[in-house]
Amino acid sequence: MLKFIFICLLIANALLFALGRGYFASPIFEAHQPQRLLQQQNGDHLKLISAEMATAPVIPDVVEPTKSETFACLEWGSFLTTDLNQVEAKLKAIPFGNRQARQNVQDVATHIVFIPPLANKEAADKKALELTHLGVHDFFIISDQSAMRWGISLGVFKSEDAAKQLMATLVAKGVHSAKIGARTVATNKFNYVFKNVSGSERSDLDNLKTDFPEQDLHVCK
Structure with a gap:
């Protein structure tokens, strides 16, 4: 047993x-x-959850829509008049409407060193006498009907560097009221200005730019 x-x-x-x-x-x-x-x-990756969490509805993640960048103002090119018809024809594909404008390009012809306009001829003569006492003799009083009337021209130069050299010489002599200004002239070139350009319109302009690789597309100055 x-x-x-x-x-x-x-x-x-x-x-x-x-x-x-x-x-x-x-x-x-x-x-x-x-x-x-x-x-x-991967047993260590398991996580205990409550019954409420296990039965809760799954809420999908909300994806924020991508905002398209907008450009307040874009400027394109310095075209010759011979390019006018070709450029205009291509721009018709983008409906800018009154947000598009064509304008003449201004070019800097010379740089002038000057003393800004004074109140009248007497004030200009007095300033000219002061310049003479400081050892400055190469100047003339502007007496025409332009916006520079009763100002004093101290020199006109093709390059800005040459104008800056004269400015340094004048300052060394005690002339502190002189300034450098740029004289601009109209050219036979033109550019385009676009307002409130959307991201897609910017892409369309970039595509057009491939036909004119030398023309720059940039934000307006």
């Missing part, structure tokens, strides 16, 4: 050992198999 009980206990222990090792693929015991738990991948 004792021998029978001993054999039963031995068999029972063997069965328990086999179950613990997962030798029996029974669904009942599958959740309690330690060997399979050890074989799980």
Whole structure:
């Protein structure tokens, strides 16, 4: 009798050992198999959540629409009059309407060193006498009907560097009221100005620019 009980206990222990090792693929015991738990991948990434979180509806992420960049003012080119018909024909593809304008290009012809206009001839004569006392003799009083009337011209130069050299000489002599100005003249060239340009319109202009690689498209100065 004792021998029978001993054999039963031995068999029972063997069965328990086999179950613990997962030798029996029974669904009942599958959740309690330690060997399979050890074989799980990325088990450390599992996160316990509450029942409320598990049943909550999934709210999709809201993607903000991309805002298109707008340019207040763009300026294109310094075209010759011979380019007029070709440029105008290509620009018709972009509906700028009254946001597009063509204008003549102004070019700097000379740089003038001058003393700004004084109140009247007497004031101009007095300033001329002061210049003479400071050792400055190369000048003349502007007496025409232009905006520079009763100003004093001290020199006119093609390059700005030459005008700056004279300015340095005048300052060294004690003349501190002189300035450098640019005289502009109209040319036979023209450019285009575009207002309130959208991002897509800017892209269209960039495409047109490939036909005129030497013409610059930039933000208005």
